[in-house]
Amino acid sequence: MHRRIDDFMDSITWFSQHPLVDPEKIAVWGLCFDGNIMLATAASDRRIAAVVAVAPMMDTTGDPERREALLELALADRAGRIAGEEPMYLPLVDEDGVTALGQPLGNFFSTMEGLNMPVENRVTANTYMRCVNWNMLHLLPKISPTPVIMVTPEHDQVFPASRQKEAFDMLLEPKEHCILLGRNHFDWMFGDMDVAFNKQLDFLKKHMQL
Amino acid sequence: MHRRIDDFMDSITWFSQHPLVDPEKIAVWGLCFDGNIMLATAASDRRIAAVVAVAPMMDTTGDPERREALLELALADRAGRIAGEEPMYLPLVDEDGVTALGQPLGNFFSTMEGLNMPVENRVTANTYMRCVNWNMLHLLPKISPTPVIMVTPEHDQVFPASRQKEAFDMLLEPKEHCILLGRNHFDWMFGDMDVAFNKQLDFLKKHMQL
Numbered sequence: 001m002h003r004r005i006d007d008f009m010d011s012i013t014w015f016s017q018h019p020l021v022d023p024e025k026i027a028v029w030g031l032c033f034d035g036n037i038m039l040a041t042a043a044s045d046r047r048i049a050a051v052v053a054v055a056p057m058m059d060t061t062g063d064p065e066r067r068e069a070l071l072e073l074a075l076a077d078r079a080g081r082i083a084g085e086e087p088m089y090l091p092l093v094d095e096d097g098v099t100a101l102g103q104p105l106g107n108f109f110s111t112m113e114g115l116n117m118p119v120e121n122r123v124t125a126n127t128y129m130r131c132v133n134w135n136m137l138h139l140l141p142k143i144s145p146t147p148v149i150m151v152t153p154e155h156d157q158v159f160p161a162s163r164q165k166e167a168f169d170m171l172l173e174p175k176e177h178c179i180l181l182g183r184n185h186f187d188w189m190f191g192d193m194d195v196a197f198n199k200q201l202d203f204l205k206k207h208m209q210l
Numbered sequence: 211m212h213r214r215i216d217d218f219m220d221s222i223t224w225f226s227q228h229p230l231v232d233p234e235k236i237a238v239w240g241l242c243f244d245g246n247i248m249l250a251t252a253a254s255d256r257r258i259a260a261v262v263a264v265a266p267m268m269d270t271t272g273d274p275e276r277r278e279a280l281l282e283l284a285l286a287d288r289a290g291r292i293a294g295e296e297p298m299y300l301p302l303v304d305e306d307g308v309t310a311l312g313q314p315l316g317n318f319f320s321t322m323e324g325l326n327m328p329v330e331n332r333v334t335a336n337t338y339m340r341c342v343n344w345n346m347l348h349l350l351p352k353i354s355p356t357p358v359i360m361v362t363p364e365h366d367q368v369f370p371a372s373r374q375k376e377a378f379d380m381l382l383e384p385k386e387h388c389i390l391l392g393r394n395h396f397d398w399m400f401g402d403m404d405v406a407f408n409k410q411l412d413f414l415k416k417h418m419q420l
Contacts, residue, residue, distance in 0.1 A: 002212050006288075013289045044281050044339055067352070071254050078216075079223045129254055138345045142277070 008041045016047055025049055025208050027068045043139035049208050052200050054151040055185050057159040058167040060131040067132050073127035074163050089122040090147050100128055108159050111186045126202035147207040153183040161179025176203055211344050216253045226257060235259055235418050252356050253349035260417050262410050264361040265395050265398045267369040268377040270341040272311025277342050284339035298333040310338055316367045321396045353382040355383035357417040386413055
């Protein structure tokens with residue numbers, strides 16, 4: 001997670017030196033867990049002019065009853081790699097579409113296949129240890145004065161709208177919460193997307209003087 | 211911070227395979243910021259049989275008024291290194307013995323010199339970004355059932371006893387809080403140390419069946 005944030009900061013360094021980019025007008029956009037990561041990045045990187053967090057998964061700790069088993073597998077994964085073994089993989093989702101953390105990912109795989117972006121169904125056990133320990137909620141009040149728009153599908157089945165709202169409430173101004181009525185974590189990406197994207201564009205235009 | 215925790219977990223893997231070590235009886239001991247790191251490590255590594263956290267510095271976010279300046283320097287440090295420059299260093303403490311975070315380190319340098327362990331007075335700007343974002347308080351309730359003893363110098367001038375107590379209260383059982391009366395962050399390491407160490411030994415004997 002932390003390396004991911006480092007990488008995004010370094011990519012902003014790269015973009016801000018690119019001749020086609022106005023370094024004063026770099027916004028970041030993240031979906032699901034990357035909504036979380038973009039918020040965490042913006043708390044440190046003041047070059048970011050605005051954040052769009054769509055259906056952000058603010059909590060990856062998962063089912064507390066699975067924590068101990070995941071930690072044990074993760075430690076075995078680390079020890080195995082030190083001994084020269086291959087990484088230990090767990091499925092991203094089981095046959096019911098549920099992650100090892102106990103989070104339902106719904107139609108994630110069929111969606112990605114539909115987008116011609118097939119994903120391998122595996123994650124290292126060590127990665128799951130990162131998930132169960134990850135928490136960036138303390139950074140939310142520190143993002144201000146960078147403007148944030150959170151876009152929440154009303155029927156988000158992966159990370160509930162009510163919990164996205166809790167995270168939104170921890171942000172300071174300027175901020176905006178846009179609810180996608182009748183949509184879930186995936187289906188807002190198909191059909192009429194104008195409502196979803198026009199709200200985001202209006203927000204960026206307003207706050208970035210576009 | 212996270213790499214430090216990873217390294218400690220891997221060192222426990224190494225120790226637990228060593229012929230002189232009983233892998234069921236590995237305790238970890240940490241002073242000041244390493245008290246914090248040992249607590250964070252124990253929340254994931256269930257091979258740890260007990261934790262001793264002495265004068266733990268539970269919060270490294272420092273003075274909020276210094277946050278923005280430190281982030282700016284840290285981002286410049288990262289960008290510079292990508293461009294092939296040397297790391298940017300800030301002093302660990304200024305002439306008043308205060309870190310760039312605004313935390314007083316008191317007689318840290320004279321203490322380390324007295325112990326014949328001289329320390330260079332420099333920290334990279336990027337490291338300070340790790341400090342201002344670090345928070346592991348959410349892991350404290352997850353350390354149980356691993357037993358923890360926290361040892362707090364009554365007059366700790368680096369991280370106040372009252373705030374150590376707040377962290378102690380977030381731990382679940384089994385736990386013990388040992389106050390070193392009349393002592394500060396450094397001076398408990400000199401003169402009569404029997405009280406401090408006998409309490410720790412008694413705790414380890416009790417919980418590790420020594």
